[in-house]
Amino acid sequence: MGESTGVPDQKIADYTNNNMDEKINVYIWDMDETLILLKSLLNGTYAEAFNGLKNVQEGVEIGKMWENYILDLCDNHFFYEQIENNNKPFLSALSQYDDGHDLSEYDFNQDGFGPPYDDASKRKLAYRHRVIAHNYKEGLHRFFDQEMIKHWDDLYNMTDRYTDKWLSSAHNLLKECSAGLEDNSVGSADGSIHSAGSKSQHINVLVTSGSLIPSLVKCMLFRFDNMIALENVYSSLEVGKLQCFQWIKERFNSPNVRFCVIGDGWEECEAAESMRWPFIRIDPRPGCSHRFPGLTLRTVGSYLSVVYGGPDPENDTE
Numbered sequence: 001m002g003e004s005t006g007v008p009d010q011k012i013a014d015y016t017n018n019n020m021d022e023k024i025n026v027y028i029w030d031m032d033e034t035l036i037l038l039k040s041l042l043n044g045t046y047a048e049a050f051n052g053l054k055n056v057q058e059g060v061e062i063g064k065m066w067e068n069y070i071l072d073l074c075d076n077h078f079f080y081e082q083i084e085n086n087n088k089p090f091l092s093a094l095s096q097y098d099d100g101h102d103l104s105e106y107d108f109n110q111d112g113f114g115p116p117y118d119d120a121s122k123r124k125l126a127y128r129h130r131v132i133a134h135n136y137k138e139g140l141h142r143f144f145d146q147e148m149i150k151h152w153d154d155l156y157n158m159t160d161r162y163t164d165k166w167l168s169s170a171h172n173l174l175k176e177c178s179a180g181l182e183d184n185s186v187g188s189a190d191g192s193i194h195s196a197g198s199k200s201q202h203i204n205v206l207v208t209s210g211s212l213i214p215s216l217v218k219c220m221l222f223r224f225d226n227m228i229a230l231e232n233v234y235s236s237l238e239v240g241k242l243q244c245f246q247w248i249k250e251r252f253n254s255p256n257v258r259f260c261v262i263g264d265g266w267e268e269c270e271a272a273e274s275m276r277w278p279f280i281r282i283d284p285r286p287g288c289s290h291r292f293p294g295l296t297l298r299t300v301g302s303y304l305s306v307v308y309g310g311p312d313p314e315n316d317t318e
């Protein structure tokens with residue numbers, strides 16, 4: 001792409017090289033209809049699968065409220081209206097164009113950002129990416145007052161009830177995958193485990209077919225931002241999921257790394273097969289085990305064991 005290629009951060013390379021005796025599990029998640037439900041709420045297919053037990057219109061209204069939150073944050077705090085035609089596969093893709101200019105008094109509405117997309121435009125886009133990264137790390141409390149936080153909490157809880165705890169169950173499993181189940185361990189921002197007794201490291205990566213900026217906003221709204229580090233969010237919209245998976249393999253390339261892909265679509269399934277990684281297909285229909293609630297770390301571990309052998313993540317400390 002003529003830009004950053006997704007090669008590993010040095011800290012990741014150093015960690016894998018210096019900890020060859022530790023097992024590293026990299027969980028690669030899809031976003032929509034996997035970690036969250038949105039499209040199937042809006043078009044009614046989620047509710048329809050319950051054969052009249054759920055109110056279809058209620059799901060549609062819930063989906064519309066989430067859409068409003070996403071669009072509002074994207075346009076008002078994440079420059080999406082300005083940069084939606086400049087989607088990048090990850091936020092550091094233009095980092096080499098950022099000269100470190102002080103942005104405290106910078107006027108993003110008057111800097112002339114736009115075509116032609118030469119080096120000057122790439123530098124202005126890199127400035128926006130730097131602010132977006134800061135906003136992601138700061139969290140939603142930077143933008144929401146107490147009243148908005150209450151509305152957000154209420155919507156989250158309403159959605160969780162309507163979907164039979166899909167959101168909270170996905171959140172809990174992501175938390176387990178982020179921190180592992182080791183005792184006396186503390187998870188760092190990149191998802192790694194630091195503990196004298198820890199035998200493994202668990203890292204969550206998001207590869208979404210949606211645009212990068214709305215996907216970052218969804219991570220924040222659906223409360224995954226503290227378990228998926230900024231540098232671990234990829235948009236496959238322009239490059240495809242296979243390319244993103246190849247970049248991820250480069251970042252975490254080590255004999256002790258195991259990868260597992262979790263999603264609902266054919267593209268991530270085919271890409272996982274090409275990489276010879278285990279793939280878990282999420283199916284939101286009632287009664288299916290690979291859904292939320294239902295999917296567990298033990299199930300994920302069994303898929304890893306089939307491909308890589310050895311104990312699953314839940315039994316790493318046994």
